[in-house]
Amino acid sequence: MKGGEWGIYIALYFWLAAMGGGAFLISLGFKDRRTRQLGAWLALIGIVAGALLLIADLGQPARFWHLLAGIHPVSVMWLGSVVLALSGIGLFLLIISKEWPDWLVWFTAIMVLLVVGYTGVLLMATARPFWSGSPLLPWIFLASAYTTGAALLVLFGSHDSRLTRLSFNFAIIEVVLVIAHMIWTYSQAKPAVDASISGEYAWAFWGFIVVGVLIPLYMEAQRKAIALAAALVLIGGFLLRYFIVYAGQVDVMRF
């Protein structure tokens, strides 16, 4: 298994769950039922699809229930699988409810926030210096969840200027955080940073910067093709996860 342990399914899962989860959290800032319902649907789809990818990625997929058969609160992955399950249940209940009870909205929002946030902690708690060398991965993943979540709502027809501005602002924060992370981890994770900037995964890193951030920012500033710009932001969100997951394992010795 050359190139590392966690691969494309994990990168896709990080992307889908964060995008859907971000869309739901942002939709809670809207009063109208349509946007909120849309956010809940997008999050449910992202989280269910992501969870299926996680199960498919296991060496023993049929044993996935072992995750929920015990209590291992220290393990970030155990906590992640629990909040995935609980957020799925919460979102499902919201979708089938006519009225949204406050307690259920709060519960689901916290679970979804944990789904979006735990992935950064999961990577930080490893022996891979590109992931654990700085405390910024949770920040990057959260910022990206809001960038892509807002873009996803735009793509599904919520044309509110607050959404594009939110996406715009978080995209800038995200790029600053990614650059800070790479400078921060450079001394410990030189092979990974080099692979991102000029090596094997440079296409994904620069794709994220150019296709995922700079071009959409330009298009949004010009107020042109908002939907296309939103789609590019989503692609950028995937490229971000892709290079972080893969470059983080670039110096893992396998033969």
Place this chain on the structure above:
Amino acid sequence: MPKANDYAILFDASHCTGCRACQVACKQWNDLPGEATENHGSYENPPSLSADTWIRMKFTEGMVGGEVFWDFTRDSCMHCTSAACVESCPTGAVNYRDGGIVTIDQDWCIGCRNCVEACPYDAIHYNEQTGVVEKCTMCYDRVSNGLEPACVKSCPTGALKSGSYAEMKKLAEERLAQLKAAGYKEANIYGLNEMGGTHVLYVLLKHPSTYGLPVGLKTEKQKIASGWLSAGIAAAVLGFAGVKWLSDRREEVGGES
């Protein structure tokens, strides 16, 4: 810290000749297949541990000031007291057994590979054929029946020894005193504090980092705690910014959709 009666192994780098009998014995006892590798210009082989190679000798070689150095260290599971593999495992399949040994319940492991990413010694590996992870068991089947681990049994120079943790620690300290007296100023014992104290102790002639051993390690619990702290601050700061930008209506065009 390991308990006095825990199982332990002592590796003494000053006695190791790099013969790799331990590698072969491990393969034989544990029925592990060979590896297809390519010569990369060193007697060291294979180039890393894997699901089929649970112990190997790491060769550190080169030149310093015209002097050749050629050092050997054991590369395998350290059986940590605060083990990253155990603490990262979401099912409890990787766990501490009697006597402080860390092993994997292969009927319970789901193959998520979180332990592979977490281990600071790169000692645990995923087996694509079986879909679960594998590593050194300190020959639990042997030691629990009063035998030495296969690697220790095969060592012809006494570089590997096994027994209770208290015994191994005492031997290590005695050997360290001898080495210091013989003029090895940098000699040291590795594993007394790493990851809560490891059940495998190394007597080394030089600083651990010269053998490629990780120093200044944080435990998995410390990493997880700082991860959640950072995520909590991020959620608060970015959430506050998001709420502010969503509620600020200066640029709003038209009504709410």
